[in-house]
Amino acid sequence: MIQVEALTKLYGDFVAVNQLTFSVQPGEVLGLVGPNGAGKTTTLRCLAGIIPPTRGTVRVGGYDLARDPIAAKKQLAFMTDEPRLFDYLTVGQHLNFVARIYQVVNWEEIATPLLEELEIADKRDKLPGELSRGMKQKLAIACGLLHSPRVIYFDEPLTGLDPLGIRRMKDSILKRARDGAAIILSSHLMHLVEQICSHILILKRGGKVIDGSIAEIRNRFSQESADNDLEEVFLRATAEPPPAPPVVTPPPPA
Amino acid sequence: MTTALFYLWQMSVRNRLVTRFKRLRQPKYLAGAIVGGLYFYFYFFRWMFLPHGSGHGPTPEASTPLDPTLRESIGALILFGIVLLAWIVPRKRAALAFTEAEIAFLFPAPISRSGLVHFKLLRSQASILFMAIFFALVSRGFRGDGRCLVFAAGWWIVLSTLNLHLLGASFVRTMLLDRGISHWMHRLFVIGLALAAFGAAAAWTVHSLPPLTDADLTGRSAIEQYLRQALVSGPLPYVLFPFRLVVRPYLAATGIAFLHALGPAALLLVAHYWWVIRSDVAFAEASLEASQKLAEKVAAVRAGNWQNANQQHKVKRPPFTLRPVGWPAVALLWKNLIAAGQGFTARLWIILLVSLTAMAVAMRGVLADGNWLAVAGMFTLAVGIWALLIGPQIVRQDFRQDLPQADVLKALPLRGWQVALGEILAPIVILTAIHWLLLTLAVVCLSLAQSLGKWNGLVWPIGIGTAMILPALNAISLLIPNAAVLLFPSWFQLGRDATQGIEATGQRLIFALGQFLAFAIALLPAALVFTLVLFAVKSFAGLALAVPAASAATAIVLAVEAGLGVLLLGWLFERFDVSAEQSP
Structure with missing residues (x-):
């Protein structure tokens, strides 16, 4: 469903993403993890067609994102960590706008249960300025899911959500995966990745450190110890080599 | 503690300037700076390189300037109007507009209320100084004889006093609110007082003035003459007296006159400062709200959304029903x-x-x-x-x-x-x-x-x-x-x-x-x-x-x-x- 070949993104001389190759099949949830500045958000933005990759190809649902961007974009939804909403459109108007863009004929039949699922059905006539941070996030998610995308990217999806919202978001992601969507989720929360991802891809300085199913990666990094914690695995995978010990000059003889 | 706040202000100003100089390395800023500099030079400063007395800047005084007393009276009247509005119009509680970062760092810190007020006053001085210089250049133009500095100092006194007065008025409004006196009650009181004062003053002035005739409106000098008479008759000179003191340094014709006018104006400024610093009003909560609004406004302006920066969005009815099928770009329209x-x-x-x-x-x-x-x-x-x-x-x-x-x-x-x-x-x-x-x-x-x-x-x-x-x-x-x-x-x-x-x-x-x-x-x-x-x-x-x-x-x-x-x-x-x- 998502096929990425040698994806590279440069900013001048700086390599933000370096020769990234991976794929995500329908029903899989890939956790994109890495330290700050590893290139996770840049990767997701390239995969969503927001920024052009410098090199490499991205295929979404069989369509090349560079050659056939319209068909590819119709398959996907991108939920950013910071909800990007139009200040002057109400919740309902946002969904109406998205419905026209994606030609969702029965959008109202989809929107009503979706808003109820996200617990913002009573905010339908509110402007984003009247919503809390979490509600804005839910509205952005509702907009993304309205056209039933087959490919979904989440960038830090739990930011700003309350505990119940977090629970519902996890259930929602898993439900979409069960329904056959291919999902990529970028997060620093290793317990979230552990709970809902079937695969992970660890990035460091724009390059792939390792990828595979959770079980494979656990096995690879826990050979020397019985510790199977994903957080520990992440720390080992991204660890810097230990610094060289300082050279201690012996004091001159008195 | 004051030194820490001064350090914050000083470093903020310095770093802002350094950043702006550094970005001149980018052609788009360098080109802008050159063109902007040329514009300001030709508009304001080129007079300083011309032979002495050959020009007065962009807005030279009118060939027949207004009578100094009349100018002072009109200036005082305008200032009086602004002050009166400051007591009537605003509805909000006293709020010092801090940035969100300042709220986060300063409000939980062991800084006294007066320390925060001092910081705010110090910070507002940067914009007041800039405005004073700008107004002096715009209103009088650049003069090679140093009078520009006198005008700028005059503007600084007017703006600083006004700034302190607006702050003090907001403190008083908040104090009244805290004592159960609503906005409308205090507005009615101020308006009533102002109307009564105006009525009395108008009656007194009309009584002491000769009646207005057609001859008084026959030309500029006749109108000026009548206005001058009106503004110095009856109780108006007394009502406008403190306001005259504030505008007098700016309107001073000579350096000596400026120094003479400076004393009373500075005294009023100090009195205002004392009033603001001594006012014991809680402003933290309102400042928090104001800082959030300021941040939203700044974000809107920086997002290029100038028109919406000052306005609260309202739900608007769509211009037409947007059907889910059809040409997608219509959704953008x-x-x-x-x-x-x-x-x-x-x-x-x-x-x-x-x-x-x-x-x-x-x-x-x-x-x-x-x-x-x-x-x-x-x-x-x-x-x-x-x-x-x-x-x-x-x-x-x-x-x-x-x-x-x-x-x-x-x-x-x-x-x-x-x-x-x-x-x-x-x-x-x-x-x-x-x-x-x-x-x-x-x-x-x-x-x-x-x-x-x-x-x-x-x-x-x-x-x-x-x-x-x-x-x-x-x-x-x-x-x-x-x-x-x-x-x-x-x-x-x-x-x-x-x-x-x-x-x-x-x-x-x-x-x-x-x-x-x-x-x-x-x-x-x-x-x-x-x-x-x-x-x-x-x-x-x-x-x-x-x-x-x-x-x-x-x-x-x-x-x-x-x-x-x-x-x-x-x-x-x-x-x-x-x-x-x-x-x-």
Whole structure:
């Protein structure tokens, strides 16, 4: 469903993403993890067609994102960590706008249960300025899911959500995966990745450190110890080599 | 603690300046700074290099300046009005506008209330000093004899005193609120007091003045004479006395006079400072709210959304029902029309109505024959031409509004040209509707007035021809700034790195010139076609038919140009790299 070949993104001389190759099949949830500045958000933005990759190809649902961007974009939804909403459109108007863009004929039949699922059905006539941070996030998610995308990217999806919202978001992601969507989720929360991802891809300085199913990666990094914690695995995978010990000059003889 | 706050202020100012100097390494800022610098030099400073006494700057004093006493009285009266409004109009509790970072660091810190007030006062001094210098240059121009400094000092006293007074007034309002006295009660009290004082003063003044006669209104000097008498008669000199003290240093004619006026004004300033510092009012909560609003406003301005920076969004009814199927780019038109609806408030209509009525009445006075229809027609036409030139700069519900959301637009399953067309459709529709309305009014009025002599028969043909041209003309005039935004996004007020200062002035000047040139070039082929068709058709069908025919041909040329422009705009949007523009 998502096929990425040698994806590279440069900013001048700086390599933000370096020769990234991976794929995500329908029903899989890939956790994109890495330290700050590893290139996770840049990767997701390239995969969503927001920024052009410098090199490499991205295929979404069989369509090349560079050659056939319209068909590819119709398959996907991108939920950013910071909800990007139009200040002057109400919740309902946002969904109406998205419905026209994606030609969702029965959008109202989809929107009503979706808003109820996200617990913002009573905010339908509110402007984003009247919503809390979490509600804005839910509205952005509702907009993304309205056209039933087959490919979904989440960038830090739990930011700003309350505990119940977090629970519902996890259930929602898993439900979409069960329904056959291919999902990529970028997060620093290793317990979230552990709970809902079937695969992970660890990035460091724009390059792939390792990828595979959770079980494979656990096995690879826990050979020397019985510790199977994903957080520990992440720390080992991204660890810097230990610094060289300082050279201690012996004091001159008195 | 005060030293820490002073350090914060000092470092903030220093780092801001250093950042601005550093960014001059980028050509766009350097070019802006050079052009802006030249502009300021020619406008304000070139006088200092001219022979002494050869010039006085941009606004030299009138050949017959107002009488000093009258000027002082008028200045005092204006200041009095501002102070009175400060007591009547505001509704909010006292709030010192801190930034969100200052709230986060300073409010939980062990800093006294007066420490925070001092910090706020210190910080406000930067803008007051800048404004004082700017006002001095604008109001008096640069003078090589050092009087500019005296004017700036005078302005500094006026602005600083006013700043302290507004703050003190807000503290008093809050104190009254805390004691259960509502805004309306204190407003009624202030208004009642002001009316009573005014009534008494007016009665006293009228009683002590000779009655107003026609002779008092026969010329400038007679009016000045009567005003001078009115302002120094009865109780007004006493009411305006403290305000006179504040404005007197600015209006001082000589350095000695300035020094004489400085003492009482400084005393008033110190008294105000003492009042503000001694006021024991809780402002933290209101400041928190104010800082959030300030942050939203700054974010809106930095996102290029100047028009919405000061306004609270309201739910607006969509202009039409957006069906889920159909051409997707219409969704952008629908969205932007809703956004444009935010600007069409009742207040705007009232202001427009009052302004238009006042201007029409003024024009009637200018025209001797008093032909109302002709006046209305010419006036509407003038407004229409003005709207044609200024409209694209005012109606900005296009890329100029949405570029901060470029990543959302980029993720939409639409071709670049579809996004481009959808984005500029709303302003085209709005401007064309306004122009057509004005044009219809003008044509109806002028054709009924029949006051254009031999041109009377051409009013309708010209009107119809202009109506045909307008949509494409508006499209072209909107394509230019939108293309400029996509080509040079960081030159506009977009993103986090919004330009300020002299560089911004220079950048705006460069762009204004660039847009004018681009518009002129775009109009050349259309003008050529218009001329050719006009003369060709006129030779066998007369001018009344030639004008619409030439206009139709021109409209086609402009529409083709606009279509090509939309394709170009779409191509620019597809090539627009969000990350390159948004990276710090």
